[in-house]
Amino acid sequence: GKLVARYHKYNLFMSESQFNYPKEPEAVTFETPFGKFGIFTCFDILFHEPAVVLVSELQVDTVLFPTAWMNVLPFLTAIEFHSAWAMGMGVNFLAANTHYTSISMTGSGIYAPDGARTYYYNMKNEDGRLLIAELDSHPRLSPASPPAVSWSSYASSVERFSPNDHDFSGLIFHDQFTFTELTKPEGNLTVCQKDLCCHLSYKMAGKQEDEVYVLGAFDGLHVVEGQYYLQICTLLKCKSTDLNTCGQPVEMAQTKFEMFSLSGTFGTNYVFPEVLYGGVQLAPGEFEVLNDGRLISKTRTTKPVITVTLFGRWYEKD
Numbered sequence: 001g002k003l004v005a006r007y008h009k010y011n012l013f014m015s016e017s018q019f020n021y022p023k024e025p026e027a028v029t030f031e032t033p034f035g036k037f038g039i040f041t042c043f044d045i046l047f048h049e050p051a052v053v054l055v056s057e058l059q060v061d062t063v064l065f066p067t068a069w070m071n072v073l074p075f076l077t078a079i080e081f082h083s084a085w086a087m088g089m090g091v092n093f094l095a096a097n098t099h100y101t102s103i104s105m106t107g108s109g110i111y112a113p114d115g116a117r118t119y120y121y122n123m124k125n126e127d128g129r130l131l132i133a134e135l136d137s138h139p140r141l142s143p144a145s146p147p148a149v150s151w152s153s154y155a156s157s158v159e160r161f162s163p164n165d166h167d168f169s170g171l172i173f174h175d176q177f178t179f180t181e182l183t184k185p186e187g188n189l190t191v192c193q194k195d196l197c198c199h200l201s202y203k204m205a206g207k208q209e210d211e212v213y214v215l216g217a218f219d220g221l222h223v224v225e226g227q228y229y230l231q232i233c234t235l236l237k238c239k240s241t242d243l244n245t246c247g248q249p250v251e252m253a254q255t256k257f258e259m260f261s262l263s264g265t266f267g268t269n270y271v272f273p274e275v276l277y278g279g280v281q282l283a284p285g286e287f288e289v290l291n292d293g294r295l296i297s298k299t300r301t302t303k304p305v306i307t308v309t310l311f312g313r314w315y316e317k318d
Contacts, residue, residue: 005030007039011047014225025049027058034137035061035092042067045085046228048315052270055089061138062092069097071104072173073249074236074307075274078107079119079282084272084311086111087289090146092135099128113139113146115284123280147291151271151312154292155199155263161188172216172247174224177232179214179246186258194219197265198233198310203258205300211255212238213305214246217264221317229317231271233264234309253278253304260308261296268314277303 007028012021027050028039038054040063045051054060063086069078078097086093093111100106101123109119110133117133136142167180178193186203196219204213218232237253239245264271273295275283287297287308295310 005037005039007041009041009044010050011043011226013043025053027053029054029058029060037062037064039064041065042069043226045082046226046313047318052089052315055091059140060091061140062094062135065093065095067095067097068100068105069095069107071107073251073280074172074234074247074276075232075309075311076173077121077276077280079109079116079121079280080274080276081272081311082107082109083111083116083119083282083284084274087113087115087146088270088272089113090140092139099126101126110135112136114144114288116282117284119282121280146289149269149271149289149291149293151266151269151293151310152264154290154294155197155265158199160192160197161190161199161201164192167191168243170214170216170244170247172218172234172236173222175218175220175222175230177216177218177234177247179216179243181243182213182215182235189215191215191217193217195265195267196231196233199263200235201259201261202235203260205256205258208254210241211253212241212243212246213255214238214243216247227318229314231264231266231268231312231314232309233262233312234307235260235262235305236307236309237305250306251278251280253306255304256301257297257305258300259297260305261294262308262310263292263294264310264312266293266310266312268312270315271310271312274307274309274311276306276309277301278306279303280306
């Protein structure tokens with residue numbers, strides 16, 4: 001074999017303070033006959049350097065991403081966030097995660113800009129799996145490549161869908177969200193926090209009496225286990241019918257949606273679209289992002305919905 005490239009982790013996670021990190025972030029790439037590759041790892045994915053630089057400036061086609069990723073629902077489960085990053089950045093993303101269920105580590109995948117090509121999520125036992133899939137070697141040149149998105153275009157052009165007189169607050173991973181409940185089987189809702197307004201149009205395939213869904217917005221600096229500025233719009237299943245549980249991790253659901261359309265007045269161009277189904281399953285091919293910033297369903301959801309989320313990162317505000 002031959003050592004093709006080496007990368008030193010730049011963004012250390014909280015428990016890694018005993019390690020050194022490079023004084024300057026390393027943008028490590030290598031060329032192949034099947035495209036240009038870039039390397040970073042784990043916590044790096046949440047930051048501008050080197051992850052965004054590799055894609056935006058150095059124009060890599062495919063990211064190689066070895067990781068020991070601890071899953072955090074509802075937004076930061078490995079398969080969910082890594083597939084969303086591939087879509088938001090318009091690159092292939094090859095994620096190889098540690099499989100260590102006692103500390104919530106599972107979830108590897110081969111992700112294309114239009115969705116997951118294959119993935120593996122297994123919290124039941126320690127059985128690993130080799131993943132094989134076919135990808136476009138130069139996804140930007142592919143006719144299937146998603147268009148450049150103006151993330152706030154649609155959301156900024158419409159008035160509020162609904163008043164804020166039933167809004168309430170709740171925590172998701174230590175961040176104070178503003179929520180409003182989906183009280184009807186179908187409708188149009190808006191929820192705002194600071195400069196971010198999130199618009200949702202939806203139709204459930206039958207409303208369950210024992211399930212509550214909310215539309216949530218967060219516009220602020222996340223400060224637990226790392227510091228990074230977020231703008232998030234989310235359609236989310238609550239843990240129970242008690243609204244105080246909204247934002248707590250949920251793995252199962254019963255409600256399917258005939259359609260959904262989610263958008264937000266984002267101040268950043270870096271937005272990662274997530275759709276997660278019951279049993280922590282992805283939804284490849286069942287949703288798309290329009291160039292005006294709407295995340296929409298293409299068909300009735302084949303499984304119940306845990307969350308539909310636009311996860312925005314505003315790097316300049318860190």
